[in-house]
Amino acid sequence: MLFSIFTISRRISAMNIIAIIRQTSADSQPKQDLAAVEAALRYKRQSGGFVTALCLGTEAAVPLLREAVAMGCDSAALIRLPFCFTSIPEPTRYARLLAGTIQDMEFDLIFTSCYAVDADTIQTGFLLASYLNLPQAGYVDETSVSEDSGVIVKRQFEDRYQMLNLPTPCLISALLQPGKRIYMTADGVTRAYAMEIPVISACEDLNAGEESFVTLLSSCLKKERKRGTVLTVPTEEAISAVMDIMHKNHII
Secondary structure (H helix, E strand, O other), X not given: OHHHHXXXXXXXXXXXXXXXXXXXXXXXXXXXXXXXXXXXHHXXXXXXXXXXXXXXXXXXXXXXXXXXXXXXXXXXXXXXXXXXXXXXXXXHXXXXXXXXXXXXXXXOEEEEEOOOOOOXXXXXXXXXXXXXXXXXXXEEEEEEEOOOOOEEEEEEOOOOEEEEEEOOOEEEEXXXXXXXXXXXXXXXXXXXXXXXXXXXXXXXXXXXXXXXXOOOOOOOOOOXXXXXXXXXXXXXXXXXXXXXXXHHOOOO
């Protein structure tokens, strides 16, 4: 069913775009991972095309795919994890499973999210691009259409940014843009819950040989820090109070 979606989209639009949603555990999904979906939809607004949201995970990810459709994706599909996995695999295995499944699909552009379960190191996108032999760029803040049918991307760094021209097909790991969020619409929600979400089995046959893989034991939010103490006393007293607090907490 999923392959027919891509075949139809090829006839009705110039660009087939895949947006990867990363499920981080069997029953949860961080909101920031919607960066790939939002980046794909922003690019679609410029160039047209057909956006398909994909998620490699469990049936618990189906509501996430419906949310992507409600935001504006044209279709969505769940790539079901093999039953041998009791948790979401770490980035290397995840990328290999994903690449093995989509390698024969027709696509021009793949968007992934920079920040997922892989400790903000963008491993998933880079590994997926490597397995699919695609040019790629990470830390991408903006995308636009190139005159030569490629994609112009703006990569953000701490002290600068780069402008790159990527040929298609290619892969882009996108940053979330808080000021340019894309939300679900009422019509989108109606369409999303009327749509059948295809479920296909993951394939790992990439002829990569035997490899060793890290096992993801858990993915947890950090504990919130306690609120600090505000001192509203004269400077001389504040210095003494700060020293007392540091002494009580064994800092000095």
